[in-house]
Amino acid sequence: MSRRQPLSAQSRATFWRSLQALNITRIVIALVLLLYLVFDARLAHSIVGSIYAQTCISYLVLALAFAIVTTCWKRRFMAQLGSQVAIDIIAISLLYLDAGGLRSGLGILYLFPLAGAAILAPLVLALFSAALATLFLLAESVYQLLLFDVEPPLVQSGLTGAALFSVVLVFNRLASRLIGQEELAARRGVDLKIQQAINEIVIDDVDDGILVVGHDGLVFTGNPSARRMLGLDGGTTLFRLGEVASFEPIAQAFAAWLRVPHNSGAASDDPAYVTVKPWNGGGARRGRLDQPAHLKLRFARVDTPDEALERIVIFMQDVSAIESQAQQLKLASMGRLTASIAHEVRNPLSAIGHATALLAEDLSGPTETRLLKIVGDNVARVNRMVEDILQLSRKAQPNAEPVRLKVFLAELKAEFSETHGLPEDMVWIGAAGEAEVRFDALHLREVLVNLLTNAIRYASRASASIRIFPERDAAGHIELHVQDDGPGITPQVRAHLFEPFYTTSSKGTGLGLYLARELCLNNGAMLDYEYRFEDGAHGAQDASGRFVITFAQPVAG
Template sequence: MISATLGVEHFSATHWKSLRYFNLYRFVVATLLFTSALLYPSAFPILSPNQSLQHLALASVYLLSTTLAVLLAFRHRWHARMQLTASVFVDVLVMTLLIHIGGGLDSGLGAMLLVTLAGAGLVGEGRLVLFYAAMATLALLFEHSYRALQHDIDVAGFFHAGLFSAGFFAVAVSARLLARRVIANEALALQRGVDLNNQTLISQRVIEEMQDGVVVLRRDGRVKQCNPRARQVLGLDSSREDLLAEYSPELALGFVEWCRSGSDDVVLVHVPASGMQLRARFAPTESSESDVLVFLEDLGRLQEQAQQLKLAALGRLTANIAHEIRNPLSAISHAGELLREERRGETYERLLRIMLDNTRRLERIVSDVLELGRRDRTYRELIDLRATLPLLVEEYLAKEALSADVVRLELSGVAALCFDRSHFHQVLGNLLGNALRHSQRMAGSVRLVACDGKADAQVELHVIDDGEGVGEGQREHIFEPFFTTHHRGTGLGLYIARELCDANATLLELHASRPGADFRLLGRSSGCH
């Protein structure tokens, strides 16, 4: 496209290429005219010797002008309109003079003007194209009029010149209309190419970032393409097209069965390379080679997501229930305290004690559940474990009426943790209570070990007891709500501790389970806010 900004003219790359080809054509024509005039003057038998010299001089000037036009078009990408207009003007002038020297339109050189105007119509603008056609028409009519003044008036010659003039306008306008259509189609094709490239990049990025594996299979069972997730779960080599059976025989059998039956059923397979259980789904494509898409989902991840949704729903439900039962529970507890003041015998006292103990247990469960509602309201600060842990341990042991040497502190390294202070007290209280409940309650039965982690600014805090540890069948359930191995436990302590650690960007895990249990907090000593 041609546009003007601040008086500076700009041609598109396509227009510049067309202008260069146009000038190259003119250069070739000028070279042929010069060569014929120099070496084969007999090629123009209508010319006299004097006219042959004029033809040679004119061809020489034309060759020099076309050479200059070619250099300008290739070396200087500015003033394109001026370059095109100058080229057309030179062509009209030279061809008109050649027609005059050659004896008029009978020389056959008038057709050269038609080619020039066609080329200018493909490159130039609409108004300029009409100007070029008018310029050629006036030059031809002026030449014929000048010839008529010197010789007898030839009416047939004027009619011939008029037909040529009409042809000038027809060729110029037709070439311009064709050029506009070509330019529009080229712009549309270019835009569609850009859109297609953008869509390809987006689709490629989406496929690469997908959590599910995507594999493109040929009908012979060879892997054609796959995304990074599929390479990870199947152990594929992206540099070659291997048979799927080499990586997962079960998936290959499922693919053969799908090709035979065309069923939409999901196939459950085991992958030896990664040890994962996958759910595979096959889908045909409309490609020319009838490739097949295979979507791979990690069953472990799906189960984990389902478990998280289940726990979240359970947490919301229990929180709502806790709000509803707290008031009547307080009333029952208060009534029990009033009844204790009456003395009605041992049976009455025993039943009343059972009621109050269970009321306090329910109150503890309600308090733990409501504590979960405050997990997202965190204010993380840098807690100095050397100053905080001794006070917390002393307070807890005093409340439980235990000896001061039951819990032993081992502090080293930075011993500082980014955590919400109230959350830290809650987490440590739960972990200490769990450790003391399962320990032998002797000197050093529970150890609190704070040390630097393996990564920079990483801190580890271990709560270790000397109990029997956690059985293998209980490890995966230890952090689930309401799971407990103690008859007096609520099953919420470890669950709440992990939830509060997650809210503070700290990992709580069962590091070791035998002998004794080792719960580890893995956090950071920097970046608190």
Template sequence: MKLELPQRDVGLADDFSRSEPLRYLNLFRLTLAGLFLVAGPSLHLGSDSPTIFFGVSFAYVAAVLSFGFPDAARLLGHNRLVTVQVLVDVTSLTLIMWASGGYRSGIPILILIALAGAGLVGQGRMVLFYAAYATVAVLLENMFRLLSGRETVDFFTVGITCIGFFAIAQVARLLALRAIANENLARQRGVDLASQLRLNRQIIQDMQDGVLVVGEGGVVRQFNPQAVALLGAELREGATLGEHAPALERELRRRAEHGDSAHSLRADGSGKMLLARFLPAGEANETLVYLEDFDRIHRQIQQVKLAALGRLTASIAHEIRNPLASVYQAAELLREEKRGDMQARLIRIIGNNAQRIDRLVADVLALGRRDEALPEALPLAEFVDEFIEEFDVAESGARGVVVNRVPPGLEMAMDRAHLRQILWNLVGNARRHCSGAPAAVKIDAALRDDGRVALDVSDDGPGIAEALRAQVFEPFFTTHSKGTGLGLYISRELAEANGAVLELCVTPPAEAGTTAALPGAHFRIIGRVKP
């Protein structure tokens, strides 16, 4: 955050920011004035004029005491008080220097300290005025000492000291500006942080999930109202989970033993089924616990399913309407038609459209069985051989066109019926679009670096146009006149139900011993090795 300082040093106008340095400066003045009175002669001060020395010392003490009370700042104002104090400091120290042997007494060092303090508590150009006043005072003292015949120093040395007055005053001024700017920035950041903390606290209080911070030994540090509602327990800070939520305490202990990050449990008080997620809270031995209501999650899933079912039902109604219209029209014509060849044609139309409706219903039923996945470790090479034999019976001439190149020993965790349905859709599409030559459709498999298995189905057909690649998994999208458009969509849903991924690869794999990619489509199933 960038902090803008106004042109006339509003930062230093903040009396509160300068009251603390001024208090320490007054303490320094009082100590210095008292030292002049008590130990002045011992320090060889006032040797030239003892009367002037003690008189100025008494007056300095009185001035320090008078202007050091809080009422002085209230009556004179902070800026006027600082100006009066600095003028008193410089005047008193100059007179003491006159009475103590001049420049060699060391008093100019004390004037430098007074100007440094003035730079910290002063305002704007007044700091330069204080340095100018001190310069004039020291030069006049040395000049009067010269005129009165007393011992003096050369004016060049005094001039160097006077330049130091301006330098120390300006440096102190800049340091004060920087300190106050940092103080204002820190104060603003503190306000922003407090506001953010209030906002975070409000969000945590109002969020639908329960949140708890649990310390060592299962001690509850913090919690929100939703955690109380979900657990059905009167939680309180400092109590242990075992007193109010023993089921959650057991899951927390199990997490510490096994390192799992999420557990399901039934709350003892409310009887609700909850999903508990455990995360480190950042502090030593503290755990952040998120509680989610399974009923709410199921309701949300049900709403999503109902919305998807509504869209699917509308699409199915639209898809069924066309073949049904053809069936009705062919049936009407069949009653009126007397020629045998035309009757056979109409009966064929009715049969084809009835099969199309049957395939559509079968695909929808397969989609409804996606949640019934029973994954098992399937030996891929043997499974693909059995699949090709079955596919060859249904699609004559498939053997030799569809080849199995899966190496022995590989396994994939999939539901047997689901993997058969996926391969049937993928190989059926590949068989339809391939060249029909031997080994035109290939089924490969390999173990990936991440420990998962990739099962590939590729063909040597024209492939999928770039403009259509993003639509191939959409329901009811098809380029085949007799297709339902649900094959790839259902295949992907079945793969996800088994914890696998079905994807369309950019290019099919290259032939062994070559680097050029083959034409055609290339689909890949990536699944686990074990259930």
């Protein structure tokens, strides 16, 4: 079994299996020879008790012994193979002589041990075995010529020997090539296992979640980060995204991505943003019990030879953690300024505002009025920014009492529409029934006024262009949706939407949405901007963005 280079464990095991197959073939040949002796009455009568019968019986016993030794003692492969091939040549030679030489046709049996030696032994040993068999055939023919003075078929003996050499050469070359291919496959398999182990370590260690799903949304596997983001307990078992109500946003985003053609093997450049709400599951899908997770999704199709085996990789990034880190960095640098803002900025600002009001009483020209209005507007803007910054330094203590949404929203709509001069039907309030939530009424009013103020900048002012309506999520929590018919927020802006001092408006301070979210957190609720999928034209599902307040503890109404 030794070759120029050491064989792998897989190849050595293959050699031992091949040697055992050779033993089984040897047993079959010995049994066939004995059966031939039994069923041929004429031959049996003439040679019962002769060398032929004794050789067949001895050959069968040795074949069984070889099979037992090979099974129980897998050592010294070449010694076992060499002794077996030697016994084969001796037994076949005795049968050949006793059956009448070349005319008996038993010379073909030499192919069996020589083919085995060509496959399992080095070329030199296989050729040596072929040479022994050929020399025996030629010697037997010469012996017939000298002793019995008959003309033996020397040419046939020579051709048989040449055929034996040819078989050995062909089988040995083919076996060497197959062994090389097996060794290459074994090395590639080892490299693949190592690479797979490295990939598993890397994938398990990354912070981004990775899900492998089928075309129908069936989840095959996921790394620990994905299981943590989705609240899955233990190993990811087979399930479909649509089976869990809380995962419906992921399933809808996935279905929307499938409708758009993409190149295989490349992650989508246009991410989708979804929110996974708290949910309760069972078994391996225990359920997420903490705060909602805002996830950024990217999809990539895996190249597969068969569409039935198609796999898609979903990359998930917890945007909530990134937003929190960005907020902490900004707030840390801003905290050093908060203490001095009241005296260093607020007092001069009050003086400027007071002087502007006095000038407005004396100057009545259109140019002066326009300039004073510019000064007054910017003073109000800076003063509002100062107030917002000062609010960041002190946590608002909530007075969480049950709030009846139906009454609260009706009063808020009337007050807000009157303050901003809005048409009566511009703000639409959905049916809230008798639902109650536990939230500080003043804080909830401030949050909704902030959201509605943003909405009127982009709404068309048509009937029901601004919509406020409650819903219940999969876990039974009450959600309050604030939506307008203006252009939705792009995913790029959404990634920074709740960061302090981030704004897309020249008149904004970048603190309104941040403060609104902080007020919600103080009251045990969550404010987020979500993309929900709704039935659009021609039955297609269109993504629609809206602000969603999720109240932590539903109160039965």
